Amino acid sequence: MKTFQTLQDMAACVGQEVAQSDWITVTQEQVNQFAEATGDHQWIHVDVERAKAGPFGAPIAHGFLTLSLLPRIFxxxxxxxxxSMGVNYGLNRVRFMSPVPVGSRLRGRMKLLTSEPIDNNGVQMVWETTIELEGVSKPACVAESVVRRYP
Incomplete structure (x- = not known):
């Protein structure tokens, strides 16, 4: 974990890889709960036996489940x-580059692309987060996340 005292201290890191997250294991239970929450019950995610015979050889996490791990990564x-507070302001670009088999581990590598002052003494930051899949050279996802933080 990288700790900064102030938002200005963090802003000084524009253009640099700032931190990496802990590893997160993706479970079938998470995938099933995500399917329930979103209504996306595609068999490659939730039908374990059918998915074993499918194109990925196992059930895989939804791309949007992988993306939804950004708050945990941060x-x-x-x-x-x-x-005191951070708010998700949106995304600029997202690519899902590798399937995430259930049981695999992910972590995020975070690069601060921009940091601009906003109202109420806050800052708007754009983070490039590369979500790595343990043991795989190609990332699972690369996303530009726009975050607003306030003192």
């Missing part, structure tokens, strides 16, 4: 002591 990678 939580285990970066802390700003003098920041």
């Amino acid at each position: 939580e285990t990678a970066v802390e700003v002591v003098e920041s």
Whole structure:
């Protein structure tokens, strides 16, 4: 975990890889719960036996499940002591580059692309987060996440 005292301290890292998260194991239970929450019951995600005979050889996580792990990735990678709140402001670009088999582990590598002041003494940051799949050279996902943080 990379810890900064202030938002300004973090802003000084524009253009740099700042941190990496802890590893996160993707479970079938998570995949099933995500399917229930979103209504995406595609067999490659939720039908374990059929998925074993499918194109990936096992059930895989939804791409959007992988993307939805961004808050958890941020939580285990970066802390700003003098920041009371962060808000998801959106995404600029997202690519799902490798399937994520159930049981695999993911972590995020975070590069701060921009940091701009906004109202209420906050900052708007754009983070390039590369979600790595343990043991695979090609990332599972690369996303530009826009986050607003406030003191």
